[in-house]
Amino acid sequence: MASYSVNERAVARARQLIDSRQYVLESKWGDVQPSADDENTYLESHSFDEYGEWHLGLTEGANDDTKARYAFVYGDFRRLHRSGLIACHYRAAEWRHKEVELAAHELLQYLDRPRS
Numbered sequence: 001m002a003s004y005s006v007n008e009r010a011v012a013r014a015r016q017l018i019d020s021r022q023y024v025l026e027s028k029w030g031d032v033q034p035s036a037d038d039e040n041t042y043l044e045s046h047s048f049d050e051y052g053e054w055h056l057g058l059t060e061g062a063n064d065d066t067k068a069r070y071a072f073v074y075g076d077f078r079r080l081h082r083s084g085l086i087a088c089h090y091r092a093a094e095w096r097h098k099e100v101e102l103a104a105h106e107l108l109q110y111l112d113r114p115r116s
Contacts, residue, residue: 004057
């Protein structure tokens with residue numbers, strides 16, 4: 001089984017998206033989750049660093065500048081999806097990737113906090 005560390009740049013990007021209200025609170029993740037074709041299209045005009053900012057996990061031992069390096073996508077490459085964070089949290093918990101699970105949980109709490 002692969003091991004993952006938290007992608008701190010992705011956490012920062014997610015917080016930035018939340019702060020700028022670039023999120024979707026209600027969506028069906030299965031309908032909006034990026035497909036392999038969506039990922040390839042995004043990479044045609046963006047760097048791997050930008051691509052990585054949409055993934056909460058970094059695959060240990062995977063080469064940089066490969067899609068395999070990044071895991072636990074939380075958005076559609078335009079906006080953060082609450083359902084994407086929930087999916088990250090669930091999958092990380094299911095496979096016992098505690099650091100990623102906690103990062104997703106903290107982002108959910110940050111998203112759901114009361115706003116004035």
